[in-house]
Amino acid sequence: xxxxxxxxxxxxxxxxxxxxxxxxxxxxxxxxxxxxxxxxxxxxxxxxxxxxxxxxxxxxxxxxxxxxxxxxxxxxxxxxxxxxxxxxxxxxxxxxxxxxxxxxxxxxxxxxxxxxxxxxxxxxxxxxxxxxxxxxxxxxxxxxxxxxxxxxxxxxxxxxxxxxxxxxxxxxxxxxxxxxxxxxxxxxxxxxxxxxxxxxxxxxxxxxxxxxxxxxxxxxxxxxxxxxxxxxxxxxxxxxxxxxxxxxxxxxxxxxxxxxxxxxxxxxxxxxxxxxxxxxxxxxxxxxxxxxxxxxxxxxxxxxxxxxxxxxxxxxxxxxxxxxxxxxxxxxxxxxxxxxxxxxxxxxxxxxxxxxxxxxxxxxxxxxxxxxxxxxxxxxxxxxxxxxxxxxxxxxxxxxxxxxxxx
Amino acid sequence: xxxxxxxxxxxxxxxxxxxxxxxxxxxxxxxxxxxxxxxxxxxxxxxxxxxxxxxxxxxxxxxxxxxxxxxxxxxxxxxxxxxxxxxxxxxxxxxxxxxxxxxxxxxxxxxxxxxxxxxxxxxxxxxxxxxxxxxxxxxxxxxxxxxxxxxxxxxxxxxxxxxxxxxxxxxxxxxxxxxxxxxxxxxxxxxxxxxxxxxxxxxxxxxxxxxxxxxxxxxxxxxxxxxxxxxxxxxxxxxxxxxxxxxxxx
Numbered sequence: 001x002x003x004x005x006x007x008x009x010x011x012x013x014x015x016x017x018x019x020x021x022x023x024x025x026x027x028x029x030x031x032x033x034x035x036x037x038x039x040x041x042x043x044x045x046x047x048x049x050x051x052x053x054x055x056x057x058x059x060x061x062x063x064x065x066x067x068x069x070x071x072x073x074x075x076x077x078x079x080x081x082x083x084x085x086x087x088x089x090x091x092x093x094x095x096x097x098x099x100x101x102x103x104x105x106x107x108x109x110x111x112x113x114x115x116x117x118x119x120x121x122x123x124x125x126x127x128x129x130x131x132x133x134x135x136x137x138x139x140x141x142x143x144x145x146x147x148x149x150x151x152x153x154x155x156x157x158x159x160x161x162x163x164x165x166x167x168x169x170x171x172x173x174x175x176x177x178x179x180x181x182x183x184x185x186x187x188x189x190x191x192x193x194x195x196x197x198x199x200x201x202x203x204x205x206x207x208x209x210x211x212x213x214x215x216x217x218x219x220x221x222x223x224x225x226x227x228x229x230x231x232x233x234x235x236x237x238x239x240x241x242x243x244x245x246x247x248x249x250x251x252x253x254x255x256x257x258x259x260x261x262x263x264x265x266x267x268x269x270x271x272x273x274x275x276x277x278x279x280x281x282x283x284x285x286x287x288x289x290x291x292x293x294x295x296x297x298x299x300x301x302x303x304x305x306x307x308x309x310x311x312x313x314x315x316x317x318x319x320x321x322x323x324x325x326x327x328x329x330x331x332x333x334x335x336x337x338x339x340x341x342x343x344x345x346x347x348x349x350x351x352x353x354x355x356x357x358x359x360x361x362x363x364x365x366x367x368x369x370x371x372x373x374x375x376x377x378x379x380x381x382x383x384x385x386x387x388x389x390x391x392x393x394x395x396x397x398x399x400x401x402x403x404x405x406x407x
Numbered sequence: 408x409x410x411x412x413x414x415x416x417x418x419x420x421x422x423x424x425x426x427x428x429x430x431x432x433x434x435x436x437x438x439x440x441x442x443x444x445x446x447x448x449x450x451x452x453x454x455x456x457x458x459x460x461x462x463x464x465x466x467x468x469x470x471x472x473x474x475x476x477x478x479x480x481x482x483x484x485x486x487x488x489x490x491x492x493x494x495x496x497x498x499x500x501x502x503x504x505x506x507x508x509x510x511x512x513x514x515x516x517x518x519x520x521x522x523x524x525x526x527x528x529x530x531x532x533x534x535x536x537x538x539x540x541x542x543x544x545x546x547x548x549x550x551x552x553x554x555x556x557x558x559x560x561x562x563x564x565x566x567x568x569x570x571x572x573x574x575x576x577x578x579x580x581x582x583x584x585x586x587x588x589x590x591x592x593x594x595x596x597x598x599x600x601x602x603x604x605x606x607x608x609x610x611x612x613x614x615x616x617x618x619x620x621x622x623x624x625x626x627x628x629x630x631x632x633x634x635x636x637x638x639x640x641x642x643x644x645x646x647x648x649x650x651x652x653x654x655x656x657x
Contacts (some may be wrong), residue, residue, distance in 0.1 A: 009477065013484060013599045021593055051596030064596040 033228035054117035079274025084228035096123025126170030162232035180254030214239030225376035279356035346381035408463035445524025484594030506538035540581035
């Protein structure tokens with residue numbers, strides 16, 4: 001993709017900086033963080049310091065004052081080296097922060113955005129429940145109106161940053177039922193479970209936050225990939241949420257998170273694209289180093305054609321992703337384009353990493369090379385923030401409308 | 408503290424260089440240009456000195472084509488206050504001409520310190536810094552890997568073959584920065600945004616007739632493939648024989 005299609009000079013500078021950061025600071029620790037599953041506080045703190053946790057938000061809101069394309073560039077570049085760092089930025093920005101930017105009152109924005117967009121603490125988004133995945137209308141967490149506050153009971157599952165984050169937007173049912181109607185968003189706050197580590201790096205905890213009583217993080221999920229990203233359950237047990245922390249109108253939660261997820265998909269598309277490109281780069285490098293039968297393996301068509309296909313598909317993925325980002329940035333409808341970019345790039349990430357491992361042969365199956373990690377990291381891109389099946393449904397409905405049906 | 412940092416736009420050290428059709432220059436097509444890596448140490452040092460002093464100004468000065476402004480933006484994004492581009496279509500091979508242009512710009516600037524990188528990654532001349540110092544009549548310390556400033560005086564460490572040389576000097580002075588002096592910062596995103604608004608003054612420069620020109624540019628000869636002479640202790644006699652008779656290094 002030619003840079004001049006979507007990028008201006010400052011975009012190239014952002015790309016350069018994030019690329020340097022990823023290569024010099026993150027690549028050297030990615031394998032160890034994957035193996036231990038520990039949250040990489042020093043590098044995440046570094047990203048916060050450089051402004052990577054508030055890229056698309058205006059400076060008045062505490063952000064960096066750059067644009068959405070800059071944010072997508074950052075996620076793309078980080079994921080080339082390590083998907084976990086990519087999802088940390090992506091989940092914090094589009095899932096954790098954007099609902100408050102989009103739906104918050106001036107008071108809520110003034111209170112929470114300097115902490116989130118300013119890169120002081122991590123945020124997250126609590127939508128998925130043990131019994132409500134793709135069918136988010138099946139949300140069962142209840143919010144009972146108690147006059148000046150709501151009482152929340154239930155749990156959320158697979159929540160990025162549930163342990164290491166402090167501010168969350170969560171959905172709960174304010175009207176009984178099993179559909180999207182009657183779901184409301186709430187802002188809840190809980191203390192970082194790794195507070196000591198956060199304090200040591202000077203990022204990730206803020207004493208000024210008033211914690212929501214009755215909110216607790218569960219144990220960390222032991223995942224196939226994205227292992228250096230923090231994923232846990234979030235429990236609400238008679239959680240007391242004051243009415244000032246209701247986000248947007250009561251009953252509008254479903255409409256809100258659909259909008260949040262539309263944009264989130266562009267982030268996951270960029271992340272997937274990064275994984276695909278990172279794996280492809282490794283495969284190209286290896287194909288030019290490894291000799292078998294007296295030739296570089298890249299000289300065999302079995303290898304070179306696979307790489308030619310990937311190069312072509314990565315080009316297509318870039319165009320889909322950056323077009324969706326451009327639409328979003330310019331305030332144009334982007335729901336379908338985001339779904340297409342996410343669907344294509346996440347499946348491409350899987351293909352690219354499988355092929356990269358294959359190019360590396362037996363070595364690719366060991367942790368001496370990063371491609372096996374990339375392959376494990378790729379899989380969840382086809383699942384998180386809307387499965388590939390849901391993306392196909394979104395796209396199919398846009399083509400066939402009522403024929404496909406809404407149910 | 409007012410500090411000038413003279414920077415250069417050079418091809419990325421990871422770029423594969425091709426020689427242009429004229430046979431005397433590098434083909435710039437598709438080449439990525441960066442801030443000379445040693446100049447990054449100079450910029451970082453200037454910023455740290457200013458931060459430590461609590462006041463002052465860091466001015467970056469580049470000589471080269473308009474495109475050098477992009478390189479300058481990196482230094483401005485790191486935190487330098489303003490830039491001066493001495494605009495020339497090409498950087499002369501005669502390094503004294505470059506030094507003269509820089510000295511003319513620096514002469515009345517009132518700088519306490521003028522910093523350079525110790526070597527440019529492209530021509531490796533290591534000459535412009537010391538020449539500029541000479542033209543300005545200022546003390547010059549090259550390849551500084553540690554620096555202490557105290558009032559009007561400074562102490563610089565230079566890593567020399569097998570040891571460290573400690574040099575005292577009076578300010579104002581010209582220093583060239585070596586690796587180890589500091590760890591250059593990444594430009595923060597806010598810095599990148601702020602750099603767009605920082606002033607860059609463009610001043611055309613002209614040079615006297617060049618006294619030297621590049622006659623030819625050649626790629627280093629392709630390295631021959633290595634040879635495995637054997638394995639373990641049995642291979643030693645053969646290796647010694649080859650080193651003596653073929654490579655003639657023993």
